[in-house]
Amino acid sequence: MPVITEINDLKRIYRRRVPKMFYDYCESGSWSEQTFRENTSDFEKLHLRQRVAVDMSGRSTKTQMIGQDVSMPVALAPVGLTGMQHFDGEIKAAKAAEEFGVPFCLSTMSICSIEDVAENTNAPFWMQVYTLKDDDFMQRLFDRAKAAKCSAAVITVDLQLLGQRHKDLKNGLSAPPKLTAQSVANMMTKVQWGLGMLQTKRRFFGNIVGHAHGVEDASSLSSWTAESFDQSLNWDRIREFRKMWDGPLIIKGIMDPRDALEACNVGADAIIVSNHGGRQLDGALSSIRALEPIMDAVGDKIEVHLDSGVRSGQDVLKAVAMGAKGCWIGRAFVYGLGAMGEAGVTKALEVIHKELDLSMALTGHTDINTVDKDILMIPKDFSDNWK
Numbered sequence: 001m002p003v004i005t006e007i008n009d010l011k012r013i014y015r016r017r018v019p020k021m022f023y024d025y026c027e028s029g030s031w032s033e034q035t036f037r038e039n040t041s042d043f044e045k046l047h048l049r050q051r052v053a054v055d056m057s058g059r060s061t062k063t064q065m066i067g068q069d070v071s072m073p074v075a076l077a078p079v080g081l082t083g084m085q086h087f088d089g090e091i092k093a094a095k096a097a098e099e100f101g102v103p104f105c106l107s108t109m110s111i112c113s114i115e116d117v118a119e120n121t122n123a124p125f126w127m128q129v130y131t132l133k134d135d136d137f138m139q140r141l142f143d144r145a146k147a148a149k150c151s152a153a154v155i156t157v158d159l160q161l162l163g164q165r166h167k168d169l170k171n172g173l174s175a176p177p178k179l180t181a182q183s184v185a186n187m188m189t190k191v192q193w194g195l196g197m198l199q200t201k202r203r204f205f206g207n208i209v210g211h212a213h214g215v216e217d218a219s220s221l222s223s224w225t226a227e228s229f230d231q232s233l234n235w236d237r238i239r240e241f242r243k244m245w246d247g248p249l250i251i252k253g254i255m256d257p258r259d260a261l262e263a264c265n266v267g268a269d270a271i272i273v274s275n276h277g278g279r280q281l282d283g284a285l286s287s288i289r290a291l292e293p294i295m296d297a298v299g300d301k302i303e304v305h306l307d308s309g310v311r312s313g314q315d316v317l318k319a320v321a322m323g324a325k326g327c328w329i330g331r332a333f334v335y336g337l338g339a340m341g342e343a344g345v346t347k348a349l350e351v352i353h354k355e356l357d358l359s360m361a362l363t364g365h366t367d368i369n370t371v372d373k374d375i376l377m378i379p380k381d382f383s384d385n386w387k
């Protein structure tokens, strides 16, 4: 195994091993990618306050997210097409998360189905649902999640329309990949990936094909997606989804304090401050900048998580110091998965854990639950210099 010391090492290997179409799918933001870039660069604007001569022994990063024990405040974010980054990718990532003691969240647009993941793992996972018009499909999705013993549902509210990502259109992204001269030529250079894909039968959207009316094969899926996502979504509709699921509920994709307060009113247990990894509204603030005003608005009415741009344990520490109860990682785990399957996801988690643990210690803390804003030096205009 090559020496992996940071998430970027995994990204370099990932880029070599996975077909361009899927690398580009992961490594894109919408339009100019401004928000995608700022999600990571804004973390660097926050500085950490070094403390010395503090007893650093006996440290712990253990905490809880929505009342569930986690070995560190990190969850694997729902990522569509994960099973195209590596064969059986959702199962592999879920196993690595289980082993590490952090939550795994399955995307509606996954390749392995809810049932596939449940059959191949032991720990309960979380289920992400997109907001579709079809009540019947929605109810069945929640019911399937319940039957699979999912311990939370995550409703993504920032994707009624798909943000435009130029590369996906140019590459003709699909699952399984369309065989064009260009895609075949590129796939032939990704031998390990191809051998893996030949071993599995899971190459289609497992939660949808055969479950949504009128979708029996993947070729009709793109039109199904465009027709099915509910552009008229509003908070009353989200209240209806709340009734369809009686377990813990997380609302994902909040960037404005007013929306955060609405989420409190629908009876969610947590919100994720997220701009979908810069894949939806380009020009939106980075989520780390959006966090503080949201924390101020909701107080302790609801648990607040954050995603978008988290690439290191230091990023996790900074978000936790700003008040987030946990962070979600999307690309950081996909890099690991594409680079080396389950072992790569484990590696990504190990890297983040080590960075978190060490940085926490050097800021003078031994318990992640005691970390607060005091460890941060925040530029004066970081969160509130906007007209």
Ligand SMILES: Cc1cc2nc3c(=O)[nH]c(=O)nc-3n(C[C@H](O)[C@H](O)[C@H](O)COP(=O)(O)O)c2cc1C
Pocket: 025, 026, 027, 039, 077, 078, 079, 080, 081, 107, 108, 109, 128, 156, 252, 274, 275, 276, 277, 278, 279, 307, 308, 309, 310, 328, 329, 330, 331, 332
């Ligand atoms: C390739 C890719 C696919 C994604 N698919 C989904 C999805 O199916 N459902 C969802 O709610 N979010 C999806 N997201 C957003 C992630 O859940 C998460 O918000 C985002 O990745 C966080 O940003 P990060 O990648 O910088 O960590 C996706 C993100 C990526 C990169």
